[in-house]
Amino acid sequence: MHADATAASRLDPSRIKVIVATDCGSTTTKAIMIEEVDGVHRQTHRGEAPTTVEEPFADVTVGVVNAITELQELSGRRLIADDGTIIRRDSIDDPEGCDIYISTSSAGGGLQMMVAGVVREMTAASAKRAALGAGAIVMDVIASNDKRKPYEQIQRIRELRPDMVLLSGGTDGGNTTQVVQLAELVAPAKPRPRFGSAYQLPIIFAGNKDARPEIERVFAEQPDTTGGFDLSLVENLRPTLEQENLGPARDRIHDVFLEHVMAHAPGYDRLIDWTDAPIMPTPGAVGDILQTIARTQGINAVGVDIGGATTDVFSVFDGVFNRTVSANLGMSYSISNVCAEAGMDRVLRWVHLDMDERELRNRVKNKMIRPTTIPQSAEALVFEQAVAREALRLAYQQHKEFATTLKGVQQQRTVGDVFSQEVGGASIVDGMKLDLLVASGGVLSHAPRMHQTAMMLIDAFEPEGFTTLAKDSIFMMPHLGVLGSVHEKAAMEVFERDCLVVLGTCVAAKGEGRTGKPCFSYRISGGAIAGGEASGQMNWGDVALLELGVGETAEVEVNPVRGVDFGNGPGKSVKRTVKGGTVGIILDARGRPLVLPEDPTERRAAVRRTIDAIRLYPDKEAAPAGA
Amino acid sequence: MAKAYTPGLKVSARTTHRVRRLLPIPGDVRVSTGDVVSANDVVAETFMEGDVHPMNIANRLGCSPAEVPTLMLKPEGSAIEAGEPIARSKGIFGMFKTEIAAEATGTLEQVSATTGQVMIRGAAIPVQVKAYLAGRVVEVLPNEGCIIENDVLMVQGIFGVGGETEGDIRVACADHEQVLTPDLVTPEMAGAVILGGARMTVAAIRRAIEVGAAAVVSGGIDDQDLKDLLGRDLGVAITGNETIGITVIVTEGFGDIAMAARTWKLLASKAGRRASVNGATQIRAGVMRPEILVPLEAGENEGEVDPTIAHEAGALEIGTTVRVIRDPYFGLLGQVSALPAEPAVLGSGSKARVLEVRFPDGGTAVVPRANVELIEG
Structure with a gap:
């Protein structure tokens, strides 16, 4: 009972009233239904089922149908036809089927890429940004100046098994030799793709346009015994040093992802036929929705998704989008790596309870080898959330180092800049400019108390000034990202009403001072603040929680002491309207950068003060050890 | 259930x-269906292309890349030995010529007039796949390997x-x-x-x-x-x-x-x-x-059924033997004594589906279902 309507008319926003969207993850396929209710699109039902890319099913559509069948049962609307396909309806009065079906995917290891550029800090960095922005996992970055000898680079390329290669280098009209030289390293190395020897490895060239004939020669020359290459040429991603043009390369990556990578994954040929919009890599879709939010609301936003193996960080500052994937920072498969990279001392600084380090090390490894287990005792939860803080902190640190202004750009300086040390390559991530911080991923989304989610975000990201904290309710951002490509208004409506759970607002002092000395005073009015108004004094080291409910706002005025900044400059007062949420307003006078006391007793006391002030683990003392 | x-x-x-014994790239399979192999027998082998060693001749001779093909002493495809001269500059009036020796042994694979770079491909690398498990070859996957x-x-x-x-x-x-x-x-x-x-x-x-x-x-x-x-x-x-x-x-x-x-x-x-x-x-x-x-030999261990596999594999029911795989009961074996349908609040404050385990000493504990594993047969 498929609709006869053409694909084009099906995508007409005015007739999209019932939407089914899936996200095929590595382990779970998540389906949601979005329906127009009283003229507004709302997420109404959700279902999930194990992903079926692996044997014995080896067909992704089995999991998709199972997840949508759950939607069907919950909604009472028939969605799956007798032949096992998804029903599209002919008219909006039809009680069966949906208007469009869309999907994202990260199953089968997602999109794995190798990128190469001439200069590591310039064209190679731009190429990496393009690949990450498209939702790829970047396996390695090869550059002429990456300090490896050419034969070491070739050896590395041979070891990797990428789905595709993005090659860049040179500005348009500039020297062609170096980028051709790079191609001459990649071509004979013949990287073996994951999908077997018959697969033609896609190479996307996005470098100096004058080098195209030579690049075509280099990749054509290779004998075809290993499947050969499928070369495509797109606009230079760095046409001049001052300009980055990532769009064409990103678009081509998406196309190649669909044409080559997805087409080789089990069952995806059918799934591609089913969807009404191109399937997007999951992180690419999350990045798209975050950019849409930042653009439509005129804000700077950061999103984080912490998974079992990896942590993705997305940011939009002044309209510039960046994404990083920290490949081995995660809460199950990679939990041991978090502890190794951060050091057990740094993990344990967030813990206020006595814990035996040898025992903890074994627990961490046991979690790594049995990744699906969950913390049963309060102690286990405290430790797991301490690890999460460090995973998030490290991932954000990597993101800040990556999300920079363009390197290699000549700076024009005036007399006024004499004392300014700013150079190209400075991070564009600015904690003070950050308006919205969105969390997703098991340890953040499923924390027993949202206060815990809020404090994990604050301790790891150290937002400065006024920042709204939120979480993705049921990890819906991928679905909305791909929906945004066909119906932006619907995507935004669902995002604001059903996707985001606002936790509250963090009001944090930037600066340093001695514990116990005055830091700032505050006055809060409006909302449901008891008595209509609250005011007080915060000393260095203090943290306070003021309740302000979901959907409420309040006026917050802070008056900092000299040297302390809330966004208007050191010592200057700031008055802002802030959002309440499931947690409320968190006043943070621990300073930025956030430094905990070095003395273990003082540190533990400081952590305990924060835990008590925010009521992070209120039931801890009462909880039985085992249950 | x-x-x-x-x-x-x-x-x-x-x-x-069954074990699948596969080559990383196509090659020769050395066994036939029905063959009996021991663990150390080679069942398939092939050669992987050798490593590539690049040398930038233009830089070393101080000439333009376009000149490099004319300065090479051997044509593409030639076999060369490490230390053997492979390129020579024109010198000044035919004198003071500079020679460049090959840094690796192999085949001269590519000479680029654009970059002045040449590639020497080393000898092919043999790859062998052993049987690993002693047994009978039940299927040959042509050019790929076999199943034992x-x-x-x-x-x-x-x-x-x-x-x-x-x-x-x-x-x-x-x-x-x-x-x-x-x-x-x-x-x-x-x-x-x-x-x-x-x-x-x-x-x-x-x-x-x-x-x-x-x-x-x-x-x-x-x-x-x-x-x-x-x-x-x-x-x-x-x-x-x-x-x-x-x-x-x-x-x-x-x-x-x-x-x-x-x-x-x-x-x-x-x-x-x-x-x-x-x-x-x-x-x-x-x-x-x-x-x-x-x-095993024929008949060995046959009929030996462990009591724990009397249950349907993958199913949890009262009496199933499970192992707790997370603290505070990590490693303890026991039998499922209750399977409450409703989620319960754990000590951590999380809500999860749980089960009750009875340990051999008679004690019981409530643990999340995610924290047990079945002892399968």
Whole structure:
């Protein structure tokens, strides 16, 4: 009972009233239904089922149908036809089927890429940004100046098994030799793709346009015994040093992802036929929705998704989008790596309870080898959330180092800049400019108390000034990202009403001072603040929680002491309207950068003060050890 | 009846097991369907293209890249030896010519007039795939490899390091609860698969390497000991390529934990028998666990049914034997005594579906269903 309507008319926003969207993850396929209710699109039902890319099913559509069948049962609307396909309806009065079906995917290891550029800090960095922005996992970055000898680079390329290669280098009209030289390293190395020897490895060239004939020669020359290459040429991603043009390369990556990578994954040929919009890599879709939010609301936003193996960080500052994937920072498969990279001392600084380090090390490894287990005792939860803080902190640190202004750009300086040390390559991530911080991923989304989610975000990201904290309710951002490509208004409506759970607002002092000395005073009015108004004094080291409910706002005025900044400059007062949420307003006078006391007793006391002030683990003392 | 979220590891007295032995790239398969092979037999082999060594001749001779093809002493496709002159400059009036010697032995594969770079392709690298498991070839995959089948006693471990090996099983510990210490490892265990008991110490593993043992299998290991053994902190559980001189398999987990009694008894009953062992572990998409395989004779171990497999595989019901796989009851075995349908609030404050386990001492505990695994047969 498929609709006869053409694909084009099906995508007409005015007739999209019932939407089914899936996200095929590595382990779970998540389906949601979005329906127009009283003229507004709302997420109404959700279902999930194990992903079926692996044997014995080896067909992704089995999991998709199972997840949508759950939607069907919950909604009472028939969605799956007798032949096992998804029903599209002919008219909006039809009680069966949906208007469009869309999907994202990260199953089968997602999109794995190798990128190469001439200069590591310039064209190679731009190429990496393009690949990450498209939702790829970047396996390695090869550059002429990456300090490896050419034969070491070739050896590395041979070891990797990428789905595709993005090659860049040179500005348009500039020297062609170096980028051709790079191609001459990649071509004979013949990287073996994951999908077997018959697969033609896609190479996307996005470098100096004058080098195209030579690049075509280099990749054509290779004998075809290993499947050969499928070369495509797109606009230079760095046409001049001052300009980055990532769009064409990103678009081509998406196309190649669909044409080559997805087409080789089990069952995806059918799934591609089913969807009404191109399937997007999951992180690419999350990045798209975050950019849409930042653009439509005129804000700077950061999103984080912490998974079992990896942590993705997305940011939009002044309209510039960046994404990083920290490949081995995660809460199950990679939990041991978090502890190794951060050091057990740094993990344990967030813990206020006595814990035996040898025992903890074994627990961490046991979690790594049995990744699906969950913390049963309060102690286990405290430790797991301490690890999460460090995973998030490290991932954000990597993101800040990556999300920079363009390197290699000549700076024009005036007399006024004499004392300014700013150079190209400075991070564009600015904690003070950050308006919205969105969390997703098991340890953040499923924390027993949202206060815990809020404090994990604050301790790891150290937002400065006024920042709204939120979480993705049921990890819906991928679905909305791909929906945004066909119906932006619907995507935004669902995002604001059903996707985001606002936790509250963090009001944090930037600066340093001695514990116990005055830091700032505050006055809060409006909302449901008891008595209509609250005011007080915060000393260095203090943290306070003021309740302000979901959907409420309040006026917050802070008056900092000299040297302390809330966004208007050191010592200057700031008055802002802030959002309440499931947690409320968190006043943070621990300073930025956030430094905990070095003395273990003082540190533990400081952590305990924060835990008590925010009521992070209120039931801890009462909880039985085992249950 | 409800599904268990964590499938257990296979510990089977007798099972028909198949191994796929595949080349990384197409090549020759050396066996035919029906052949009987031993673990060390080569079943398929091929040659991988040799390594590539680039040399920038233009830079070294100080000439333009376009000139390089005319300065080469040998044409593309020629065989060359390391140290042999491969390019010569024109010099000044035919004098003071500079020669460049090849830095590697191989074939002159490419000479670029654009970059002045030449590529020397080294000799092809032979790749051999061994049978690993003694048994019968049941299927040949042309140009790729074969599938070998045999009836085996099979024990899957939870974690391992080191790759494929084989050896005779030698029992070092008196029972499944004894810690494997260095004094229990003797020189007679050279080439053997050593069966420990509970935790194994790093000193015991070092002793096993010293005597030349092939592998060591025990219940647990301390993370600190693993770190000492590998010389680094293992961040991600993707193993198998370690070159520490031995294969190590942990059957239960990290810490002081005894091997499951049944696992130990099964392996100990095959003392002196040949076993194929692989420590490779990968706990991401496509889970791979380490394994110990002991090929069996006809009729051996037949009819030996463990009471715990009387239940449908993958199903949880009252009476099912499970192991708790997370603290505070980590490692304890027990039987499911209740399966409440409603989620319960845990000590951590989280809400999750739970079950009640009765331990052998009669005590009970409520644990999340995600924190138990079935003991499969």
